[in-house]
Amino acid sequence: MIPIAVGLGLVMSLIFSEAFGLAAGGMVVPGYIALAMAEPWRVVGTVAAAVVTFIVVRLLGRVMLLYGKRHLVMVILVGFVFGHLTRVFFGRPELPEFLSFEAIGYIIPGLIAYWMERQGALATIMAMLMAAVLVRLVLIVSVGGVPIEIPAW
Secondary structure, three states, X not given: OHHHHHHHHHHHHHHHHHHHOOOOXXXXXXXXXXXXXXXXXXXXXXXXXXXXXXXXXXXXXXXXXXXXXXXXXXXXXXXXXXXXXXXXXXXOOOOOXXXXXXXXXXXXXXXXXXXHHHHOHHHHHHHHHHHHHHHHHHHHHHOOOOOOOOOOO
């Protein structure tokens, strides 16, 4: 299911980019978000890690020269750190489900934050969520309406 979701996410990202001029948070992001929609707190945790990453990199940009590849790598690295911190603090099995803010993947928060910087936070989050919902819809229709099993992250 993961390769199909990522592939559909790539197609949806391309459609959003060409039709609306908006990136859906990175090329692979809609597919992973679509797979995690059955766990909405994880989506919230991923977006929260991306927002914190966005803010921290903005602050780092005031004291460091961040441009080009250095900027992209810094955003991905900071996103990796905050995504990992969500796993450390919220990925515990003893926590109730509504406190499972564990981020999806390792680079997803950084990719979302990178596009937040390029096109704005609200536009990125809205495009990402719309693309993910469409990917999820196509996945549900393609498996005959059967609920999609959540992969082990």
